[in-house]
Amino acid sequence: MKKAMFILNPSSGKELASTFKKRTLDKLTSLGYEVVLKETEGEGDATKFAKQACDGTYDLVTAMGGDGTINEAVNGLAEEENRPVFSFVPLGTVNDFARALGIPLEPGDSIEMLEKSRAKKVDIAKVENNYFMNILAVGAVAESVSSVSVEQKTKLGALAYMVEGVKALTANDEKELTIIHDGGTWKGKAVITLVALTNSVGGFEKLAPHAETDDGYLHVFIIKQTGLAAFARMGAAILRGKLEEDQDVIAFKSKVVRIETETPMICNLDGDDKGETPIEISILPKHLEVLVPLADD
Numbered sequence: 001m002k003k004a005m006f007i008l009n010p011s012s013g014k015e016l017a018s019t020f021k022k023r024t025l026d027k028l029t030s031l032g033y034e035v036v037l038k039e040t041e042g043e044g045d046a047t048k049f050a051k052q053a054c055d056g057t058y059d060l061v062t063a064m065g066g067d068g069t070i071n072e073a074v075n076g077l078a079e080e081e082n083r084p085v086f087s088f089v090p091l092g093t094v095n096d097f098a099r100a101l102g103i104p105l106e107p108g109d110s111i112e113m114l115e116k117s118r119a120k121k122v123d124i125a126k127v128e129n130n131y132f133m134n135i136l137a138v139g140a141v142a143e144s145v146s147s148v149s150v151e152q153k154t155k156l157g158a159l160a161y162m163v164e165g166v167k168a169l170t171a172n173d174e175k176e177l178t179i180i181h182d183g184g185t186w187k188g189k190a191v192i193t194l195v196a197l198t199n200s201v202g203g204f205e206k207l208a209p210h211a212e213t214d215d216g217y218l219h220v221f222i223i224k225q226t227g228l229a230a231f232a233r234m235g236a237a238i239l240r241g242k243l244e245e246d247q248d249v250i251a252f253k254s255k256v257v258r259i260e261t262e263t264p265m266i267c268n269l270d271g272d273d274k275g276e277t278p279i280e281i282s283i284l285p286k287h288l289e290v291l292v293p294l295a296d297d
């Protein structure tokens with residue numbers, strides 16, 4: 001019999017988890033899995049459980065929760081040799097990984113999808129001992145995201161990030177950076193540097209339109225200055241999928257990126273603060289097999 005571990009964060013998505021727990025259990029059982037249910041109680045649990053699922057006896061790990069839980073589960077799988085196939089039911093505010101993979105954002109639909117799915121090999125990125133699937137940010141937005149409170153998130157959802165992001169980006173707080181990449185070294189002042197793996201960043205599905213989940217590259221955007229006028233212009237460019245054409249943006253792709261700053265700066269990985277500069281980011285091509293809808297290419 002096939003075996004699946006179902007990792008569930010009961011606090012995710014305004015308690016939606018309890019509503020969808022039974023449906024997920026029933027679906028996995030009907031697909032022929034013996035299911036082991038693991039409910040998280042706090043930070044690190046999803047990572048610990050996902051690691052346990054790499055003991056060679058599991059075929060599938062299904063995680064249900066927000067981006068935080070999904071990221072934790074991927075971090076548990078990333079280092080292990082016997083990685084089961086991964087799937088997830090998104091219950092978050094933003095759900096960038098789901099958007100990028102074409103996984104339905106409605107939890108019921110993403111549970112149904114398990115029945116008509118295929119395993120796709122996707123890239124993840126590594127920064128020291130941490131892994132991310134969507135985005136690393138250094139600079140204004142990274143600092144601002146860390147200031148969004150749980151209450152703000154619950155009340156305002158993605159808007160909370162927008163409010164803090166706008167505040168930070170319009171402040172035009174430039175920092176001296178050195179970015180070493182496959183094509184050379186860039187030195188200069190920037191407000192924020194983004195390293196994206198997927199097209200969807202912060203819910204904007206066209207921020208990095210050329211980033212494919214399995215293209216083997218880190219997509220770097222250095223935003224040199226913002227201020228109110230530039231911010232409005234870049235906002236419009238993001239909606240058209242043309243950020244890289246903006247006069248104050250430098251964009252390139254690379255397999256390895258090293259970011260150095262004059263003073264240590266917070267790094268935000270998929271929405272959570274993890275460490276400080278200097279950092280070296282590398283891509284692990286097609287490292288994780290994820291269940292996506294059958295129709296997705």
Ligand SMILES: Nc1ncnc2c1ncn2[C@@H]1O[C@H](COP(=O)(O)OP(=O)(O)OP(=O)(O)O)[C@@H](O)[C@H]1O
Nearest residue numbers: 011012040041042043065066067068069092093094
């Ligand atoms: N039983 C629990 N009760 C409260 N918090 C928990 C529980 N289990 C895990 N957590 C915490 O929940 C957090 C992850 O929450 P979640 O998966 O909803 O991600 P998120 O990043 O807040 O989602 P999003 O920003 O997409 O809404 C982790 O910080 C983890 O420590």
